[in-house]
Amino acid sequence: MRRAAKPRGERFPVSDRAGFGTCRRRRGAGPSGAGSRMDHRGLRAAVRPRGRGRPRVRQGVRVLGRARGGPRRSQALARAMRGRGGGRQPRHDRVRPRHERGQPGEPHQAFDRRREARGETKEEPMNHRMRYLATGVLSLLFLGLIYSWSNFSAPIGEEFGWDRESMRFVFTLSIIAFCFGGYFGARLNGRFSFRPTMLIAGVLLVGGFASTALVLDAGGLPALYVTYGVLCGGGCGIAYNVIIATVNAWFPERVGFSSGALMMGFGLGGLVLGTAAAAGIDLAGWRTVFLVLAALIAIVLGVTALVIKPAPMLASGSSNVAGSAEGSSEHAAAGKALGASHETPMVRTPLFWVYSVWATCAICAGLMIIGDAKPAALAVGLEAGFATLLVGLVSTTNGVARIVIGVVFDRFGLRAVMASASLAALLGAVALAWSFAPGTRVPGLFVAGALLVGFSYGCVPVIASAFARSQFGQKHYAENLALANFNMASAALLSSFAAGGARALGGADNGDFAVYAAVTLIVVVALVGFAAFFRLLRRNEARAAEQGR
Structure with a gap:
């Protein structure tokens, strides 16, 4: 047998x-x-x-x-046969790095849920997010040219004979258009998608720079208000809001770091590209420089639209708390409060309006020095070359503050970064006013005050992003960020009227001293707003702690 x-x-x-x-x-x-x-x-x-x-x-x-x-x-x-079947598996599913594998004995459905909670998908793993962050920083570097207006305003004003207040209003109008562009950019991004919204922003920006160079001779000052103020400011606001909201969604546990890195690029645009643009204006004229910038912006925004992809929707529990300081009591309390009231619209909360008072006053000081840095530096007695360099240095401190304050937020929370920004603004405003004291001119104090105010101004956009994310969640983050950035519009109007009125009161001899004295008073109001915000935030945290018991 x-x-x-x-x-x-x-x-x-x-x-x-x-x-x-x-x-x-x-x-x-x-x-x-x-x-x-x-x-x-x-x-x-x-x-x-x-x-x-x-x-x-x-x-x-x-x-x-x-x-x-x-x-x-x-x-x-x-476990393998449950919902899987035999046959050949995709390469990326059969061979996966050890840190991306599930736990032994874990069904694949549970692993998928855990991976989606981290923001991962098979098509878009989380290790791609650093590439998106680098692309976002590059694009925001070009968008930061909006802060180089003081380098552009001098040659344009000299050619057409326009005064400083007319040039300042162009910058004010661009900031207002920037805020409205951020809000409509969030709506467009929600209705369409990332790429069409970036296409609209690119058309506005490229059209604004190109038309400023081509039609200003025929249109005059009103044409400058429309081309640079409305088109460039609006396009910059759309791209700024959409890029920050899209890239930050890939960093749910390090929102301070990602926001700081992105906004550092936005702040350094004035130093890197603004200084290069000023040198190009001396060589080839501002019209040629504007046309070259239009072409470069078209290329950069086109690449950004192709590279960056929206992150998948995060689990409800993973996006409630911004920052990676797991042991921080402030983050924990914010997470509990957010879990209880994240559906409340931001504009209906007292915390938002108190924050708006603080942010408006803090931004106002920065806008008054950024929009008029070079003429004020010349008035205090600095040389023309160093005055141009100072504009870049202010942009540098503006950019460095964004990455530094983002890391500080991840570690210490919202109150620490708001206190740092308020203190820097107060010291800078006092130094600026003292440098123009009647009968004296102190260039060293002016430089120190300008750098401190630039640092304070760089803190505010990161604080706005962290405030919208940590207190109101990811679901409506883009719209909430746009609403938080609307404080720039109110600050621009306040700075324009305050500077004009104070200069008129000070006269020809003490006009700059009166302007920076007004800035000091506005910063004092910001400190009062911070105290009220601190008290209200602590009350909300105590209420959230009681609800969590």
């Missing part, structure tokens, strides 16, 4: 979510059908010898469990 042949089996690709590689399946078990002798790679399967045996490696594949269907292998096969 012939002995029965040993049963042959086939290898079966157990999901690596369970922590295994490839197991052998006995003949007749599974969807491949009875009698199957081919493994998922199309190769003849080796036969596992009888007996208990130790796990061993055969043809580079680990063979687990008993040969005759012991409990370890049966459980692994059951």
Whole structure:
């Protein structure tokens, strides 16, 4: 009597979510059908010898469990067959780095939920987010040219004979258009998608720079208000809001760092590109420089629209708290409060309006020095070359403050960064007023005050992003960020009227002193607003702690 042949089996690709590689399946078990002798790679399967045996490696594949269907292998096969089936697995699903694998014994549905909670998908793993962040920083570097208006206003005003207040109003109008552009950019991004919204922003920006160079001779000052003030400011606001909201969604646990890095690029645009543009204006004229900038902006925004992709929707629990300081009581309290009232619109909360008072006053000081830095530096007695360099240095402190204050927010929370910004604004405003004291001119104090005010101004956009994210969540983050940035519009109007009125009161000799004295008073109001915000925030945290018990 012939002995029965040993049963042959086939290898079966157990999901690596369970922590295994490839197991052998006995003949007749599974969807491949009875009698199957081919493994998922199309190769003849080796036969596992009888007996208990130790796990061993055969043809580079680990063979687990008993040969005759012991409990370890049966459980692994059951997990693999549940919703998976046999057959060939995609390459990226079969071979995955160890840190992306699931826990041993974890069903693939649970692993998918855990991966989605981290913001990962098979198509868009989280390791792509640094590429998106770098692209966002590059694009915001070009958008930061809006802060180089003092380098552009001098040659344009000299050519057409327009005064400083007319040039200042162009900057004010661009800031107002920037705020409205950010709000409509959030609405467009929600209605369409990232790429069409970036296309609209690119058309506005490129059209604004190009038309400023081509039609200003015929249109005069009203044309400058429309081309640079409305088109460039509006396009910059749309792109700014959409890029920051899209990239920050990839960093749910480090929103301070990502916001700071992006806004650092926005702040450094005045130094890197503004200084280069000023040198180009001396060589080729401002019209040629504007046309070159239009072409470069078109290329950069086009690449940004192609590279950056929106992040998947995060789980509700993963986006409630901004920052990575897990041990911070402030973040924990903010998360509890947000879980209870995240559906409340931001404009209906007292916290938003108190914050708006503080932000408006803090931004006002920065706008009054950024929009008039070079003429004021010349008035205090600095040389023309150093005055141009000072504009870049103010932009540098503006950009450095954004990354520094983002890291500080992740570590210490919202109150620490708001206190730092308020203190820097107060010291800078006092130094600026003292540098123009009646009968004296102190250029060193002016430089120190300008740098401090630039640092304070750089803190506010990061604080706005962190405030909107940590207190009101990710769901309506883009719209809330746009509303928080509307404080720039109110600050622009306040700075324009305050500067004009104070200069008129001070007269020709003490006009600059009166302007910066007014800035000091506005910063004092900001300190009062910060105290009220601190008290209201602490009350909300105490209420959230009581609800969490």
